[in-house]
Amino acid sequence: MSDQAAEPQKKQKQQNQQNQQKGQQQKGGGKQDERRITPRAEDYSRWYLDVVREAQLADHSAVRGCMVIRPNGYAIWEKMQRELDARFKATGHVNAYFPLFIPVSFLSKEAQHVEGFAKECAVVTHHRLRAKSDGSGVEVDPESKLEEPLIVRPTSETIIWSAYKEWIQSYRDLPILINQWANVVRWEMRTRLFLRTAEFLWQEGHTAHETEKEALEETHLMLEVYRDFAENVMAVPVIRGAKTPGERFAGALESLSIEAMMQDGRALQAGTSHYLGQNFARAFDVTFQNREGKRELVYATSWGVSTRLIGALIMTHSDDTGLIIPPKLATTHVVIVPIYKTDEEKARVYTEADAVEAELKAQGLGVVIDKREGLAPGAKYYDWESKGVPLRIEIGPKDLENGSLCVARRFVIEIPGEDEKAQRSRKKAFLPRAEALAKIKTILDEMQKDLFQRALNFRAKKTRVINTLEEYEKFFKEEGGGFAWVHWAGTPEEEEVIAKKYQTSIRNAPLDGQFPEGGEGAGPCLFTGRPSARRVVMAESY
């Protein structure tokens, strides 16, 4: 039984009832309202949680800040993993697996690193429980205290570099191009499903090189891999650039990021790639005999993306009906909804549905037939739409008569100049059977491109090249904000002051080739007046 049919609606009802009891405004009565998705314009944060709930992507768990990734959400992660992993392998990387635990003393070896991570990690201090004397359960057994506490990895540089020390003696042992898929824990204060959770899943690449040049090339190569994945698979436009010194990864010499714009205009950091120089090699004494026979410290990079990308996907594409999944990341591409009144009609419609399913599966597509009893077609449409399935095929007696299929798209984007009638028949097309089946993949490709274009258009509308402080304040306080391209030549301290004052941050200093019209070239820093060679992107962010 497919996960998408198996999950109950009652929890959603309970949650909505709880919401009603908490006094949140809801229209009264009716099943539809209990599963209502708050419109984005009404409350964007609640909209996001409603979309996640209706699409059954994740739940909060019994453990603070930790989520349960439900089958529908995990299916997206699996597809992302497969796409990313293929790209990692294609660029010469291999996977390995390092320990979950890191001795506390290891974390201390790289000074900036421990500064950055010591404040928020899960610490293991004992290794056994014992029965409570009152028989009411179990408790920590004090006799099992560890000699040295262990932390649960917040990121794996320290445990990995201590292993690399054993593996590297000469330039012949380089480069090491290793990635790991793993869970990490950072004891976050504020958490948000997918966007920021105490435990999250990710991949972390850790590479070791002979030269700075090669390490820097790797840093940029992986950023480009991330861009390609974000734009061509997730359909999410991103800006590649360098983080400011104050925002660098703790222990890095340079941090690059890809930044995406969510539908509330806020930025979401979608991935990072770091040039670590020789910092970790120095901290862990990892040297190699170079080609001239001299001992040198190794050059390092690290790079990662996480389940946060699912949050980016949800926020970028979903609408007030619910989730929208780009076809390249969908497990189910087509849901078939049979329509019938009598048992005789049902039998004929089911036969056709099975045949269509088989033909589409033979094309390599993911297909589900919604055969649930006692649920009206309209309710089924809404159910699958809220779950983000790209296409719906409706099959009823009329379609059998006409030898046609009704193909309904989850969404259409605005085409300038297109009249409403034309748009409607793009959204829901009645096509001859053979033509419909032959066109499904083309339609899905079109929808994938449409999603990217729509996101690009949206970002363009909320992108501004800004040259005065008044404009800047007005942009964020009165015009809904977005990405502000401004000149910057301040110090990290000044950066913090500005961030606090405007509740915005410098997302990155974009690399060449991404500057909007009128945004190229030098100019005076918006906040300090000092000369700046190129603009940075500032925005409110997650």
Next chain:
Amino acid sequence: MSDQAAEPQKKQKQQNQQNQQKGQQQKGGGKQDERRITPRAEDYSRWYLDVVREAQLADHSAVRGCMVIRPNGYAIWEKMQRELDARFKATGHVNAYFPLFIPVSFLSKEAQHVEGFAKECAVVTHHRLRAKSDGSGVEVDPESKLEEPLIVRPTSETIIWSAYKEWIQSYRDLPILINQWANVVRWEMRTRLFLRTAEFLWQEGHTAHETEKEALEETHLMLEVYRDFAENVMAVPVIRGAKTPGERFAGALESLSIEAMMQDGRALQAGTSHYLGQNFARAFDVTFQNREGKRELVYATSWGVSTRLIGALIMTHSDDTGLIIPPKLATTHVVIVPIYKTDEEKARVYTEADAVEAELKAQGLGVVIDKREGLAPGAKYYDWESKGVPLRIEIGPKDLENGSLCVARRFVIEIPGEDEKAQRSRKKAFLPRAEALAKIKTILDEMQKDLFQRALNFRAKKTRVINTLEEYEKFFKEEGGGFAWVHWAGTPEEEEVIAKKYQTSIRNAPLDGQFPEGGEGAGPCLFTGRPSARRVVMAESY
């Protein structure tokens, strides 16, 4: 750069030097001896560690009992995951992800379960570190003590069933067929790379059903999935059967296992599938409205295999030259070794090597050309053989002249009646180029079947139907042991006594269709004389 060429030999040299210092007997001098694999007949335990080391599968890490799975080892795990996951999906399961942490109080809810696992888990008691006052590093911040300690999951029943409670209200919500791929931690006292580590990777399936019948069917279905994987992908013969009450999973009503025989005759439990009845549903108050409108407790199963399977694979097939990987789990199927004396020969040989590589890759095979400089062909042969690569193609000037390729198999099995010359030309065949390329896949299939047959033959030789105590003692003390099929009708207490006395254990009570000649039917218990309906398998074990 492929992982198999990148890893250095120096650590191995260092370890061997350490071994020599520790006084272990090694032949003196020479590079070959520093990387020597202890023969199985000399010291089986050391042989296993040597194989793992030479094939660069895993290392001990800086954390007690935890291993680093190196790229070569992880590549095997990835292939296993892909094969298993496809089978899980084919039987209607979907993947999800539940939290790493479990509140201590959750563990206590199921009485037998906490008994089983409380003794050996990693306990998180704090969530922050602070700088030591002497500036020498960081320490646990006492201010960050958690209200309720968390344990790192030793298995996820408790956290999963607390989530299922939210998801299940009626029979329409059933069955839930969920699996998760994750890491778990059990604070083991004695650890062995892959076979028993504190942290290990696994998959755990947790299903919820309307009826006991359906849950029992699922329990058996998954055991059969495991058997199919073990025998048809890993080429490891297994015996499916029921564990004794004393050996059941803590909280289960029935535990089924697949048991494999390693080359020292000892048994290795390769996978388990448990029928949990309503125990966890009761402990977590998970009920559903059944089809008759009555409230019932849900019926549950759980099943899992882990990175222990890699240990089973190593131990079952490897020889004194090193690792042997069954073709179905190999990432590299063919290594091409170019042979040349002059630069002119090198150029011609490399051209042919590139062409052969391309043609084999086009067939979907994994291929590597060993272009390392300064390493004699013989050393390359040994290197790739110790890493378990199934086939080697040698290309030298003579082969170019003859339009042929030399195809060498990693191993051949004994064919009764075959003379030595014939066996040698099976192991290393000189074939016309086109024929060689056309035959590679067939040869790999043959080798896959050969591995399974060899393991079957070995197990058969070390399997005995035993009817007297004298035979039993002689079998294990003088004849090298193996699988003893004996009658059993003892109590769990008697089972423990026997286990201590003979250092053997009851592996399982095999299901129908697997009994050896003379082993079917009833008889008196070997140890107590009471009537027994069917034999069990007893063996020394890991």
